[in-house]
Amino acid sequence: MKKRKIFLLLQSALCAALALLLAVAALGIYREGLAEKTENPLAPVYTAERISARGRLLLPLLLLTAGFALVGTALRIRDEEGLRPVKSGAVPRKTRPAGEKTVRIVLLLGALGLIALGVFNGGAQDVLGKAIRICTECIGLG
Amino acid sequence: MDNVKSRRRPAPRQLIQLYSALLHNAHLKGFLEGEIYQGSAKFACVPGLNCYSCPAAVGACPLGALQNALAASGRRAGWYVLGILLLFGVTLGRTICGWLCPMGLLQELLHRLPTFKIRKSRVTVILSRLKYAVLAVFVIAIPLWVGLARDLPLPAFCRYICPAGTLEGALTLLSHPGNTALLGMLGAAFTSKFVILCVILLACIFCYRSFCRFLCPLGAIYGLFNRFCLVGVQVDPARCNGCGACVRACGMDVRHVGDAECIHCAQCMEACAQKAISLKAGKITLMGSDKAAPAAPKRKRAVRIAQGAALLVLCFALLWFNVLDPGLKTPPAASTGSAVGEVLTDFRIECLDGTEFHLADTRGRVTILNLWATYCKPCVEELAYFDALARQYPDDVAILAVHSSVVTEDPAAFLEGRGWTIPFAVDTAEDLVWNLADGSSVLPQTIVLNRSGEVIYNQKGSVTPEALAALYARAAVG
Incomplete structure (x- = not known):
């Protein structure tokens, strides 16, 4: 039981450390790149060299975390206490609201009407355009 | 347990x-x-x-x-x-x-x-x-x-x-x-x-x-x-x-x-x-074990039919979206000179104000092509920087902002009242400029040519005013 807890503690610490170090590495690259960018506005903030330099440092930790995960999964080590159902009292029985079917049909017809309206006013074409030529900043490339 | x-x-x-x-x-x-x-x-x-x-x-x-x-x-x-x-x-x-x-x-x-x-x-x-x-x-x-x-x-x-x-x-x-x-x-x-x-x-x-x-x-x-x-x-x-x-x-x-x-x-x-x-x-x-649930053999058969149909749908989807779909992008057949160090292929395109932009006419000046779309915030924001640069060097810089051929709203109406003086064009249905400039599916993109029409910068992503000034300085000596 104690070994199990130590394993879980180690794996938790590894995951937390990995996430923390990844975030710190990104911030470090950004700070470093920004300093260079003030000197040379055309200099990229993120470069393959900066990323691989930090990646090399993080790789052993990543492999260790992945290894622990594999071992833990294979040995079926789980935080049984954390996965146990919570303690709470009985809950009131809830049934679906009356007139549910009517509301559903009305909403369904409304949805189909809106879609038809949207196809005719060019809304569907808008969705297509914005999905095939993408604004870079919107996905975090910026 | x-x-x-x-x-x-x-x-x-x-x-x-x-x-x-x-x-x-x-x-x-x-x-x-x-x-x-x-x-x-x-x-x-x-x-x-x-x-x-x-x-x-x-x-x-x-x-x-x-x-x-x-x-x-x-x-x-x-x-x-x-x-x-x-x-x-x-x-x-x-x-x-x-x-x-x-x-x-x-x-x-x-x-x-x-x-x-x-x-x-x-x-x-x-x-x-x-x-x-x-x-x-x-x-x-x-x-x-x-x-x-x-x-x-x-x-x-x-x-x-x-x-x-x-x-x-x-x-x-x-x-x-x-x-x-x-x-x-x-x-x-x-x-x-x-x-x-x-x-x-x-x-x-x-x-x-x-x-x-x-x-x-x-x-x-x-x-x-x-x-x-x-x-x-x-x-x-x-x-x-x-x-x-x-x-x-x-x-x-x-x-x-x-x-x-x-x-x-x-x-x-x-x-x-x-x-x-x-x-x-x-x-x-x-x-679930509902009373209304169909009998076991009937249910099993229904599940098997559903599984088969789902598998067929998946196979068709994989085939369609990877091989058969006519919308799949094919790589350009020949180089268009869009890489850094190359001379960009000449083109003509009609601008929104009715004039024609001819790339060959811009030789001797620093030329900037910007690929943008109305729904892209960084694209719209950086247009002001291009306009400012064009105002700063009216006789030495030629700028063309090309809107993607995928139009979600009228670009002319969008530009109305913004006071920008640079020429704007909407790319042709065949993506003429997009294909020549190696335009991609991500916006914006900026291409800078020096006085002899050689590409010195072709980068996806937005530019800052400082970067634009540095690019102009670099292109102006070329």
């Missing part, structure tokens, strides 16, 4: 989650090519949270589409996206979260890592309300406000938070060896979103479906329809004794089965000693 067993998701759900993730991302060759799918299927929104900038994505993300529609609501009402969301909500509700959403699958896989787990509590119940605030502020208020008041498209949830965009879009595109040029455009936005992604993924390891429970605005939208949705778990009031075992066994912050937090994963069925819970589609029982 029984409790632990009850925590394991039933196998059919895992298979359906995996199947759905594959169907959402059937353009698998996108991973190999490092390019997103640009076929016409992307007019349709997928039910789950799946970024349309993922190289494999074959549909549009409903949340991204909703924000873009709200941002553009001053010009065109977003009936289409609202209708799609309503349709998904009424038919499936949060069954989408539990069975179909690729982000849901990822979160559940992360939660399987053997670490300590945080159980649900009053704190998590309170935190589960946070997603409604995220929905109100980032998905509705900011895009509407910035769109209507400043006439700028800002899908704030995608821009500041969405982990699906960072993970499926940004990181998968960046990880492709052919996209190393994209590294040049990374800056504050990527850094902040990457840190947010790390925090969210970490939270998902320790706390079941953290993103889904606390932050996901799509789940918040679908939750509003949970009381009326066609497919979902239902409790037989005649059998239920109100013991609360279902709520206690549930990983989500539900108060009762089927409420706005319930993802209809049917995990509670195993915990119910009364066998009062079943998964239904209307009156048809899909899972």
Whole structure:
């Protein structure tokens, strides 16, 4: 039981450390790149060299975390206490609201009407355009 | 041990989650090519949270589409996206979260890592309300406000938070060896979103479906329809004794089965000693020991038929989106001189003011081509920098801003009243400038030519005024 807890503690610490170090590495690259960018506005903030330099440092930790995960999964080590159902009292029985079917049909017809309206006013074409030529900043490339 | 067993998701759900993730991302060759799918299927929104900038994505993300529609609501009402969301909500509700959403699958896989787990509590119940605030502020208020008041498209949830965009879009595109040029455009936005992604993924390891429970605005939208949705778990009031075992066994912050937090994963069925819970589609029982359930052999046959049909659909989708679709992009046959150091191929294009832009006529001047679109905020913002540079060097700089051939609103009307003097053109239906300049599926893009027409810069991503000044200085000596 104690070994199990130590394993879980180690794996938790590894995951937390990995996430923390990844975030710190990104911030470090950004700070470093920004300093260079003030000197040379055309200099990229993120470069393959900066990323691989930090990646090399993080790789052993990543492999260790992945290894622990594999071992833990294979040995079926789980935080049984954390996965146990919570303690709470009985809950009131809830049934679906009356007139549910009517509301559903009305909403369904409304949805189909809106879609038809949207196809005719060019809304569907808008969705297509914005999905095939993408604004870079919107996905975090910026 | 029984409790632990009850925590394991039933196998059919895992298979359906995996199947759905594959169907959402059937353009698998996108991973190999490092390019997103640009076929016409992307007019349709997928039910789950799946970024349309993922190289494999074959549909549009409903949340991204909703924000873009709200941002553009001053010009065109977003009936289409609202209708799609309503349709998904009424038919499936949060069954989408539990069975179909690729982000849901990822979160559940992360939660399987053997670490300590945080159980649900009053704190998590309170935190589960946070997603409604995220929905109100980032998905509705900011895009509407910035769109209507400043006439700028800002899908704030995608821009500041969405982990699906960072993970499926940004990181998968960046990880492709052919996209190393994209590294040049990374800056504050990527850094902040990457840190947010790390925090969210970490939270998902320790706390079941953290993103889904606390932050996901799509789940918040679908939750509003949970009381009326066609497919979902239902409790037989005649059998239920109100013991609360279902709520206690549930990983989500539900108060009762089927409420706005319930993802209809049917995990509670195993915990119910009364066998009062079943998964239904209307009156048809899909899972559970309901009286109305069809007899075992009949049911087995129906399941087999459904499995066969699903497999056929998947095979067809994989074949269509990777091989057969005519919308699949083919690489250009010959070099157009768009790489740095090459001389860009000459072209003529009609501008919005009726004049013609002829590239050969700009020889002897620094020439800048900008590829943009009205719905792209960084594109619109940087147009002012190009205009300022053109005003600064009116006789030495030739600038042309080319709008993508994919037009979502009238560019001439969009530009009216902004006071910019640089020439604007809309690319031809055949993507003339886009193809010549090696334009891609990501916006914006800037190409700078020196006085002899040689490309000195061809980069995706926005430019700053300082970078533009440095580019001009570099091109002017060439």
